[in-house]
Amino acid sequence: MTTTPPLVATPATKPHSAPTGKWSGRQIMLLLVLCTVLALDALDVSMVGVALPSMGRELGLGTESLQWIVSAYVLGYGSLLLLGGRMADLLGRRKIFLIALSIFAIASLLGGIVNDPTLLIATRFIKGLAAAFTAPTGFSIITTNFAEGPARNRAISIYSTFGASGFSLGLVLGGLMTSLSWRWTFLVAVPIAVVAVLLGFKFIPKDKPATDGGHDIGGAITLALGMLTLVYTVVSAPEAGWTAPRTIVGFALSALLLAAFGIIEAKVKHPLVRFGILRQGWVTRANLSIIGLFGSYLSFQFILTMYLQNVLGWSPLAMALALLPTGLIVAASSPFASALIDRIGAVKLIVAGLAALSLGYLLFLHVGTSPDYALDILPSVILLGIGFALGFPSINVQATAGIHDDEQGLAAGLIQTSAQVGAALVLAVTTAIVAGAQAGHPAGDAAATLDTFRPGLILSAGVAIVALAIAAAPQRRKAVQPEAVR
Numbered sequence: 001m002t003t004t005p006p007l008v009a010t011p012a013t014k015p016h017s018a019p020t021g022k023w024s025g026r027q028i029m030l031l032l033v034l035c036t037v038l039a040l041d042a043l044d045v046s047m048v049g050v051a052l053p054s055m056g057r058e059l060g061l062g063t064e065s066l067q068w069i070v071s072a073y074v075l076g077y078g079s080l081l082l083l084g085g086r087m088a089d090l091l092g093r094r095k096i097f098l099i100a101l102s103i104f105a106i107a108s109l110l111g112g113i114v115n116d117p118t119l120l121i122a123t124r125f126i127k128g129l130a131a132a133f134t135a136p137t138g139f140s141i142i143t144t145n146f147a148e149g150p151a152r153n154r155a156i157s158i159y160s161t162f163g164a165s166g167f168s169l170g171l172v173l174g175g176l177m178t179s180l181s182w183r184w185t186f187l188v189a190v191p192i193a194v195v196a197v198l199l200g201f202k203f204i205p206k207d208k209p210a211t212d213g214g215h216d217i218g219g220a221i222t223l224a225l226g227m228l229t230l231v232y233t234v235v236s237a238p239e240a241g242w243t244a245p246r247t248i249v250g251f252a253l254s255a256l257l258l259a260a261f262g263i264i265e266a267k268v269k270h271p272l273v274r275f276g277i278l279r280q281g282w283v284t285r286a287n288l289s290i291i292g293l294f295g296s297y298l299s300f301q302f303i304l305t306m307y308l309q310n311v312l313g314w315s316p317l318a319m320a321l322a323l324l325p326t327g328l329i330v331a332a333s334s335p336f337a338s339a340l341i342d343r344i345g346a347v348k349l350i351v352a353g354l355a356a357l358s359l360g361y362l363l364f365l366h367v368g369t370s371p372d373y374a375l376d377i378l379p380s381v382i383l384l385g386i387g388f389a390l391g392f393p394s395i396n397v398q399a400t401a402g403i404h405d406d407e408q409g410l411a412a413g414l415i416q417t418s419a420q421v422g423a424a425l426v427l428a429v430t431t432a433i434v435a436g437a438q439a440g441h442p443a444g445d446a447a448a449t450l451d452t453f454r455p456g457l458i459l460s461a462g463v464a465i466v467a468l469a470i471a472a473a474p475q476r477r478k479a480v481q482p483e484a485v486r
Contacts, residue, residue, distance in 0.1 A: 026203055029199065029202075030203045031158065031159065034138040035159055035162040037138055037193075038159060038166065041135060042167040043166045043169070044185075044186075045170070047171075048073075048124075049070065049171075050178055051178045052070070059115065061117055068121050071235040072128065075235060076132060078420040078421045079128075080129055081227075082136075082223065082414060083223055083224055084096070084137065088133065089140065093141050093204075097204065098201065099133075100130045100132075104193055112183045139416070142159055150338065153338040156393060157341065161333060167327075169331070173188075174320065175319075175321075178316060218268070219264045222261035223261045223273070225257050226258035226260075229253050229254040230250075236250075237250075282475070283398075287415055288470050290422070291422030291467065292466060292471075293353070293357065293387070294420075295422050295423045295425070296361065298427050302431070303453045307453055311446050312371075323381060329385030341397055346394040347398070347475070349394040351472045352391075353392070353394065355387075356387035356390065357384060357387035358465050359383055395415070399414070430460065434456045437455055
């Protein structure tokens with residue numbers, strides 16, 4: 001397939017994979033470093049979620065402050081993902097990755113030792129900013145160092161699996177760390193990140209930044225401010241109210257900033273983001289699919305966590321163990337995911353994965369206040385694992401297939417921005433729906449509390465079903481598509 005040449009040219013990195021798809025020793029170590037960093041990021045998110053009650057008790061934090069420990073990370077991460085991926089294309093992937101990872105390590109150390117809630121929230125925001133650069137940059141390092149086809153598909157599958165399984169397994173590790181102290185959920189990342197930086201210097205290939213074009217200052221400023229305003233408005237809307245003046249002004253301001261970004265990109269000679277990438281239909285489908293997958297899953301997990309702890313009275317560790325099969329299924333699928341993509345194609349696996357997720361959510365709708373774990377909860381947990389194992393790596397392959405090396409960072413940033421911002425929006429709506437349903441319901445009544453969760457469960461299932469319909473719809477073939485997405 002031929003693709004439209006990018007408007008910003010960076011010397012393309014020649015993939016080092018042999019035609020047979022075999023990897024060199026350096027490639028194996030490179031992938032290990034990148035997978036470790038992605039898993040570390042995923043572990044951090046899930047471990048902190050488990051530790052929130054302990055933080056609240058020790059630091060005297062209310063629900064609003066605890067929510068911002070999570071939301072501050074999302075704010076930094078979701079706001080700069082797209083910019084982070086493009087900056088890596090333009091300034092050099094190795095340089096951006098190692099600098100951002102070093103900042104992540106420092107912020108983790110500070111988060112584990114501070115006692116001031118404001119400083120703690122600030123470290124979470126900084127870690128989100130750092131991850132906004134490491135995540136898309138790591139992805140684009142893979143796609144520019146592994147030849148498109150079986151070698152790249154296998155690398156992406158392993159990389160994606162580390163992220164998904166790291167999040168699920170982080171729930172268990174978070175329960176163990178919290179039993180010692182919530183601070184260990186921050187500090188455990190420090191030595192791992194330092195080792196990853198040292199190995200990164202050795203095994204991440206050097207690449208040259210762009211020598212011309214791409215220095216779109218107006219585009220960079222309007223994109224960063226627009227995304228920052230949008231994500232802040234989304235994560236704060238459930239607290240402020242969706243019709244509150246602050247929320248309306250926030251959405252309006254973000255729309256104006258992003259509109260200004262679009263106008264700038266249409267006029268400058270070398271745009272920061274080439275919107276033509278979305279004319280390739282499979283890229284758009286992948287981004288819509290990841291919104292459905294991540295948005296529905298995080299919303300369901302939010303409800304499931306409250307259900308298991310607030311309705312059934314389970315401990316954080318017991319809850320984490322209940323969700324462990326999801327992580328184990330995703331981790332165990334790693335050796336086989338790329339082979340399935342090569343044999344069946346990404347599209348069919350995305351459809352199968354979203355179908356499994358949808359069925360898992362629908363089955364959970366009948367759960368009661370005295371469930372049998374094996375009969376009422378485990379089937380949904382298993383289906384979620386299967387859905388993630390099939391869908392997540394396949395979506396990532398589809399999102400970057402056929403994209404020129406010079407725009408791999410852009411494609412990676414785009415798919416991860418869709419995942420994070422889309423998930424934040426769906427989760428915010430779910431939170432608002434559940435909060436609205438809980439108004440007027442008696443506290444301490446397990447059956448009534450469970451009833452307030454059901455609208456959120458229906459929303460999770462609906463989001464997944466819509467994404468399934470989009471993924472399964474007949475594809476228009478105006479352009480030749482990469483083999484992986486057929």
